[in-house]
Amino acid sequence: MFSIIEERASDRTTVEDLARLSLGNRLTDSPAARMRTGTDPVPGLSMIVLENDELVGTIRFWPLLIGSGTKAIQLGPMAIHPDHRGRGFARMLIRYSLDRAQSLGHRIAVLIGDHALYERYGFVPAQPLGITVPDIEDRERLQVLALAPGALDGLSGVVRGDTIPSLGDDRLLA
Numbered sequence: 361m362f363s364i365i366e367e368r369a370s371d372r373t374t375v376e377d378l379a380r381l382s383l384g385n386r387l388t389d390s391p392a393a394r395m396r397t398g399t400d401p402v403p404g405l406s407m408i409v410l411e412n413d414e415l416v417g418t419i420r421f422w423p424l425l426i427g428s429g430t431k432a433i434q435l436g437p438m439a440i441h442p443d444h445r446g447r448g449f450a451r452m453l454i455r456y457s458l459d460r461a462q463s464l465g466h467r468i469a470v471l472i473g474d475h476a477l478y479e480r481y482g483f484v485p486a487q488p489l490g491i492t493v494p495d496i497e498d499r500e501r502l503q504v505l506a507l508a509p510g511a512l513d514g515l516s517g518v519v520r521g522d523t524i525p526s527l528g529d530d531r532l533l534a
């Protein structure tokens with residue numbers, strides 16, 4: 361029996377250990393990681409998968425700006441514990457959290473990752489739209505998704521991290 365719930369303050373260490381185990385150096389040394397530097401996760405969108413009280417999956421989102429200041433959210437890191445991969449948890453976690461982002465009013469999701477993994481959720485390569493990240497080697501890995509109709513229309517420019525008011529965990533997770 362599994363459930364998808366919002367990450368609680370008490371999950372933080374386990375979530376970060378799982379992300380480190382799954383992503384290694386990419387967790388802190390990558391273009392995606394650099395866009396997360398100095399900011400906090402988007403409130404209400406850090407989700408975990410629990411199975412029999414064991415934390416087996418995590419996804420977080422981070423605030424971004426595109427071009428002249430259009431707000432977006434960055435998906436990642438996402439990680440499923442190695443013992444539980446191939447069971448559809450990532451698919452459920454992504455779908456659930458993107459639906460939730462949409463219902464919270466977020467309009468654009470961005471990520472740096474394998475297109476093969478994310479195209480099924482509607483992500484499209486960002487570069488042909490003129491949406492870029494300066495220091496990314498593999499430019500086709502930058503992908504975007506409109507969460508609201510027309511959200512990407514006419515949008516172009518550089519993607520960068522945003523800052524949001526720094527909230528304590530209790531307030532973030534309230």
Ligand SMILES: CC(C)(COP(=O)(O)OP(=O)(O)OC[C@H]1O[C@@H](n2cnc3c(N)ncnc32)[C@H](O)[C@@H]1OP(=O)(O)O)[C@@H](O)C(=O)NCCC(=O)NCCS
Pocket residue numbers: 382383436437438439440441444445446447448449450451452473474476477
């Ligand atoms: C990538 C990861 C999250 C997938 O988790 P998972 O629970 O095994 O994935 P699912 O079982 O939900 O599979 C979802 C689908 O994605 C596919 N998939 C999984 N990893 C993939 C990859 N790297 N590239 C392309 N497709 C992939 C699966 O084959 C499956 O396809 P299907 O529905 O057609 O069978 C997991 O392997 C992981 O934690 N990897 C290490 C961390 C990582 O790379 N995170 C992503 C970048 S932040």
